[in-house]
Amino acid sequence: MERIPLGIQQLDSLIDGGAPRGTVVLLSGESGAGAREFMYTAATMNGLARGEAELHDLYYGDLAANATLPEEIHYVSFTAGESQFRWELSQTLETDIVEGAADAITFHDLSTDFFHASPLPREWYAERTPSVTDLRSRTDREGLLSAFGDLMTDNAADNLVVIDSLTDLVAANDEDISWSDINYVLKGLQKAAHRWDGLILAHINHETISPERLGQLVDAVNGTMRFEWESGGSTRARTLVVKQFRGVLSQLEDENIVRFETEIDDDGFDISDIRKIR
Numbered sequence: 001m002e003r004i005p006l007g008i009q010q011l012d013s014l015i016d017g018g019a020p021r022g023t024v025v026l027l028s029g030e031s032g033a034g035a036r037e038f039m040y041t042a043a044t045m046n047g048l049a050r051g052e053a054e055l056h057d058l059y060y061g062d063l064a065a066n067a068t069l070p071e072e073i074h075y076v077s078f079t080a081g082e083s084q085f086r087w088e089l090s091q092t093l094e095t096d097i098v099e100g101a102a103d104a105i106t107f108h109d110l111s112t113d114f115f116h117a118s119p120l121p122r123e124w125y126a127e128r129t130p131s132v133t134d135l136r137s138r139t140d141r142e143g144l145l146s147a148f149g150d151l152m153t154d155n156a157a158d159n160l161v162v163i164d165s166l167t168d169l170v171a172a173n174d175e176d177i178s179w180s181d182i183n184y185v186l187k188g189l190q191k192a193a194h195r196w197d198g199l200i201l202a203h204i205n206h207e208t209i210s211p212e213r214l215g216q217l218v219d220a221v222n223g224t225m226r227f228e229w230e231s232g233g234s235t236r237a238r239t240l241v242v243k244q245f246r247g248v249l250s251q252l253e254d255e256n257i258v259r260f261e262t263e264i265d266d267d268g269f270d271i272s273d274i275r276k277i278r
Contacts, residue, residue, distance in 0.1 A: 001016070001020050001021075001066065001247060002020070002021050002066060002067075002068055003015075003016060003017040003018035003020055003021065003066050003067045003068070004018050004019055004046075004067065004068065004069070004070050004160060004198070004199040005018040005045065005046060005049075005060075005064075005067050005069070006018050006019055006038075006042050007041045007042040007043070007044070007045030007046055007060070007268075008038070008041060008042075008045075008268075008269055008270060008271065009060050009061055010270065010271045011271055012064060012067065013064065014251065014252065014257070015248045015251050015252065016064060016066050016067075017063065017064030017065070017066040017067030018064070018067050018199075019199050019223065019245075019248065020222075020246075020247040020248070021197045021198065021199065022193050022194045022195075022196065022197050022198070023193060023199060023200070023221075023222035023223060023246070023247070024186065024189050024190045024193050024200045024202060024220075024221045024222050024223075025199070025200065025201050025221065025222065025224070025225060025245070026186075026203075026204060026217055026218060026221045026223070026224045026225070027039065027201055027202065027203045027225055027227065028204055028206045028214065028217075028218075028224055028225070028226045028227065028243075029203065029204075029206065029226070029227035029228070030205070030206070030207055030227060030228045030229055031205060031207065032229075033227040033228050033229050033238050033239075034227045034238045034240065034262050034264060034269055035203055035205075036164070036203065037092055037264045037268060037269040038225075038227065038240075038269045039075075039162045039164060039201060039203060040088070040089055040092050040093065040268060040269070041093070041267075041268030041269040041270075042160070042162065042201060043073050043075050043101070043105050043160070043162050044093055044097055044098065044101040044105070044268065045059070045060050045097075045101070045268070046069060046070055046073050046101075046104075046160050047073050047100075047101030047102070047103075047105045048060070048097060048100045048101040049063075049069050050069060050073070050101075050104040051100050051101055051102070051103055051104040052096075052100030052101070055096060055097065055100045056100075059094075059097060059267055070158065070159045070160035070198055070199065071158040071159050071198075072104075072106060072155070072158075072159040072160075073104055073105045073106065073159065073160045073162075074105075074106045074107075074108060074155045074156075074159055074160070074161045074162070075106070075107050075108065075161075075162045075164065076108045076110065076148070076151065076161060076162065076163050076164065077107070077108070077109060077110065077111065077164050077165075078110045078111065078113075078114045078144070078148075078164075078168040078169065079111050079168050080109070080111065080164070081109050081111060082107040082109055085107055086098075086102070086107075092268060093266065093267065093268045094266045094267065097267070097268070106155070108151055108155075110144060110147055110148060110151070113143055113144040113147045114168065114172065144172075144177070145177065145181060145185065148185075149188075152189065152192070153192075156192070156193070156196045156198050156200065157195075157196040157197065157198060158196070158197055158198050159196075159198045159199075160198060160199050160200075160201070161198065161199070161200045161201070162201045162203075163200065163201065163202040163203065164203050165202075165203040165204065165205070166182065166185075166186075166202055166203060166204040166217075167203070167204055167205045167208050169181075169182050169185070170182065170204070170208055170209055171208070179213065182217075183216055183220060186202065186217055186220035186221055187220045189202070189221075190220060190221055190222060202221070204217060206226070218244065222245065222246050222247075223242070223244060223245030223246065223249075224242075224243040224244050225240060225241070225242055225243070225245070226240070226241045226242075226243050227240055227262075228241070230261075237261050237262075238261070238262045238263065238264070239259050239260065239261055239262060239275075240259065240260040240262050240271070241259045241260075257274055257275070259275045260273070260274055260275065261273035261274075261275065
């Protein structure tokens with residue numbers, strides 16, 4: 001089964017090179033537990049392999065035999081602009097990693113569509129002047145989902161797409177975007193992803209929704225990775241648990257792996273310890 005690297009070498013090596021092509025993975029994270037850093041690392045390491053092969057070899061190493069790089073890397077945000085995204089990357093990873101990957105990552109800013117129906121001053125969120133067509137077609141948040149759908153149709157095939165974040169759609173849950181709309185988005189992505197043959201990573205802060213709603217999202221995707229804090233005595237540790245993942249979880253279960261202790265350093269997201277079932 002052909003795979004796309006997740007960009008975390010130790011994790012990829014345990015799962016035969018990465019995530020299976022044609023899958024949607026939900027990154028369910030507590031605040032600060034590492035989900036966003038995971039997204040940044042996945043995008044930049046795949047971008048680095050396209051942009052600076054020698055640096056990729058230094059920070060990641062060789063790809064597994066079953067792993068192939070995505071044709072392109074796309075990062076989608078509903079509320080942030082590209083300059084903010086680039087700044088956050090620079091605060092998370094080494095400068096040479098960010099610079100080497102930058103040209104290979106295409107950023108998509110949907111904040112104009114997201115904030116259009118809000119009372120905020122337009123200069124707070126708009127980084128460009130909209131065309132007449134944009135203004136005419138974006139009359140409410142229904143335009144946001146249409147814009148997102150068009151973006152995915154145009155850019156997801158054979159590529160890595162990172163969606164940051166479904167939490168923003170939850171926050172916009174009102175008469176224009178209902179919970180069923182959000183559920184339909186993920187179910188539709190899963191159906192289309194099989195045909196697109198790429199990899200989609202979609203983030204959600206699970207602290208913002210009920211367990212029942214989180215369960216609905218988990219059922220709508222191919223895999224779920226949960227990022228959370230674990231307390232032990234006077235210390236706290238970031239952990240990653242692979243909750244369900246078709247084509248991946250069976251390999252981890254064969255090794256009796258139940259959770260990973262993680263860390264965030266200048267190279268991005270990484271695994272510091274593997275917890276096995278006792």
